[in-house]
Amino acid sequence: MYPAVVNSLGTELTTDINANAPQIDVVNASVLPPAPNLMTIGNDETAETVRYTVINGNRLTVERGFQGVAKSWSAGTKVARYFTAYDHDTFRENIIEHIGSMTAHDAAAITNSDTTSFPGLAKVSDVLAYLKSLANNLKSKVAGAIGAPLTATDTADQMESKINTIKSTAANNLNAKGVTASASETLTSLVNKIAQIIRGSGNAQSGDVLAPKTFTNDSGVQQQGTMPNLTGTRTATGVAKWPDGALAVYPEKGYQKGGAGDGELKVSPAQLQQAEPNLQPQNIPDGMSMFGVKGTKPSGKRRASGTVISSIASESFTVFGGVGSKNFNTITVPISSIGFVPTTIQVYVNGYPTLSTSYDPRGFANGEPTAYVSDNTYKLGANGYVNGSGFRLPVTNSNSAMEWIAYE
CATH class of the missing domain: 2.40.10.170 (Thrombin, subunit H)
Structure with missing residues (x-):
């Protein structure tokens, strides 16, 4: 051909x-x-x-x-x-010749020439039958050892594909548990890595555990705590006052062991003054100190005076013990100009000895503050006051310089 x-x-x-x-x-x-x-x-x-x-x-x-x-x-x-x-x-002649010689090509008619590898097997057909039995036996043992999804009837290619799928699944599961693995590893290597899995349970999160300690929760993955470990003397982050007057102190976020030398909270004088505005030097006797605030208040009763311009606008004040009201101008003096909460105040028109307004303890009737102005006694009400922030009183003159004298 x-x-x-x-x-x-x-x-x-x-x-x-x-x-x-x-x-x-x-x-x-x-x-x-x-x-x-x-x-x-x-x-x-x-x-x-x-x-x-x-x-x-x-x-x-x-x-x-x-x-x-x-x-x-x-x-x-x-x-x-x-x-x-x-x-x-x-073509035709070759086919006819081949058909005529098929009997001679039958495996049962061909003598086994490799009796060293296949002793006791006389014909090629005997060798083929032995190899088939060996392959089936091998597949049966592999399928029995590994189990589903492998079966004894699988081909070699099918077994290879199923085993590779098992390895891939095992590698993915190991990686999900924090153990580095690859489907290209041997099955023995993947099985041995199961021992590296760190198991855990619980609902703690990183912020719940003291740094740098490690833990595991329901995720099964090792984690590290982030809660700060606060040691030594710590400074309060803020303070406030409870409705009953007690002090509220805000510590840092984190863990404190507590006890002397390992957990004290330091509150500064400025923070205390934030919670209690009356903690001022002028309210503490001279020579004394309270929470780091040195007193400047002199001994005995104090006196303060000054001049202030009265308002242009007028406010309404109600007659005490009677009927009706009257509009007056007002003066306002802050506590910083006085240094104490006064009990007696007198106000004059600047340059004149004429008394405009008088305020003293006798001006309280049934606990309600009053002031004597010009010709009558008036309630201070919502438009006047005498307290820790200073005082505001009615006066007789508008936009005028007014002299005031306050006594403790």
């Missing part, structure tokens, strides 16, 4: 030839299979099949009339390696 060429590529004669020409020149001999081979001249029922034995450039040495009748051909005639009657007949 001679080899063929894909798609039966062809070429053409370059010169005329007669029926006896032993050599043929073609345009492109490279499209033909290597010699020896067959070539058909023409492409109809008059075609001639030749056998060429040598290719020299584009010149072929040929055996004319290999099939068909040798005859003259003109330049330009198509030539190619077509499928021929010779090819078909050769």
Whole structure:
């Protein structure tokens, strides 16, 4: 049999030839299979099949009339390696010959030549039966050892795919538990890494555990605490006063062991004054100290005085013990100008000895503060006051300089 060429590529004669020409020149001999081979001249029922034995450039040495009748051909005639009657007949003869010799090719008829590897097995069929039994037994043992999803009826490829799926699942589960693993590892390596899993349970979070201690919770993943460990003397972050007057202290967020030297909370004088505004030097006797605030209050009763401009706008004050009200201008003096909460206050028009307003303890009737102004006693009400922030009293003159004297 001679080899063929894909798609039966062809070429053409370059010169005329007669029926006896032993050599043929073609345009492109490279499209033909290597010699020896067959070539058909023409492409109809008059075609001639030749056998060429040598290719020299584009010149072929040929055996004319290999099939068909040798005859003259003109330049330009198509030539190619077509499928021929010779090819078909050769196929047929080979098939008939093979069928006739099948009995001789039967494995039961072939003697085993490798008795070292397969002792006691006389024929190739015996070797094949042994190998099949060995493979089935091996698959059964592997499937039995590993279990589902492997089965004894799986092919080798199916077993490989299922085992790789098991390894991939195992690697993913290990990684989810914080153990680095890959499906490319051996099954033994993945199994051994199970011992590295740190198990845990609980609902604690990082902020609930003292830093830098480690813990696990329901996630099963080791974590590190972030709660600050506060040691030594700590400064309060803020203070306030409870409704009953008790002091409220706000510590830092974190863990404090407590006890002397390891957990005291330091509250500064400024923080105490924030909680209790009356904790001021002027309210503490001179020579004394209270929570770090040194007193400046002199001994005995104190006196303060000053000048202030009265308001332009007037406010309404109600007559005490009677009916009706009257509008007065007012003066306002802050506690910082006094230094104490006064019990007696007198107000004069600047430059005149005329008394405008008088306020003293006798002005309290039934616990309600009053002031004597001009010709009557008036309630201070919502428009006047005398307290820790200073005082505000009615006066007789508008937008005028008013002298005041306050006594403790």
